[in-house]
Amino acid sequence: MSIPNEGRFAKPVERRDFLGLAALGSFCLTSAAAILGSLKLPMPSVLPEADSRIKIGPPDRFAPGSATNFPERSLWVHRDGSGIYAISAICTHLGCVTKREKDGSFHCPCHGSKFAADGTVTGGPAPKGLEYLKVSRLPSGELVVDLQKKVPAQERLAV
Numbered sequence: 663m664s665i666p667n668e669g670r671f672a673k674p675v676e677r678r679d680f681l682g683l684a685a686l687g688s689f690c691l692t693s694a695a696a697i698l699g700s701l702k703l704p705m706p707s708v709l710p711e712a713d714s715r716i717k718i719g720p721p722d723r724f725a726p727g728s729a730t731n732f733p734e735r736s737l738w739v740h741r742d743g744s745g746i747y748a749i750s751a752i753c754t755h756l757g758c759v760t761k762r763e764k765d766g767s768f769h770c771p772c773h774g775s776k777f778a779a780d781g782t783v784t785g786g787p788a789p790k791g792l793e794y795l796k797v798s799r800l801p802s803g804e805l806v807v808d809l810q811k812k813v814p815a816q817e818r819l820a821v
């Protein structure tokens with residue numbers, strides 16, 4: 663007794679046909695990947711960094727003798743008799759955010775570094791004082807702080 667050979671098994675696929683189909687399938691997949699890859703080329707895979715300058719408002723926002731906190735940027739903006747200046751609240755030891763005390767000094771909660779009100783180190787493992795950041799004025803009059811531009815501690819923006 664023999665089993666009927668019908669339907670899709672009626673004609674067996676030969677090795678040569680199978681290899682040809684496999685080669686065609688590989689070619690199609692490779693071509694599709696190459697086309698998709700070339701379509702993605704105009705789009706950058708690395709996004710540019712966000713602008714390091716932040717607007718902090720008009721000069722009259724900062725009263726003489728004041729210290730204004732911008733906690734989302736770990737920043738303190740001060741105004742003294744010479745002008746406006748910005749101090750980063752980021753500890754120079756390992757980058758924790760310092761806390762400003764009532765007397766104006768800064769204290770790092772991580773390893774105990776202490777900084778005077780002017781940012782100089784008074785204790786703990788911090789290797790240097792808090793950083794002063796560039797404050798400038800836009801043509802509109804609004805002030806901006808550049809979080810990546812360090813300036814000497816004596817620098818003030820006259821207002």
Ligand code: FES
Pocket residue numbers: 753754755756757758770771772773774775786787788
């Ligand atoms: S991170 Fe501030 S003392 Fe270590």
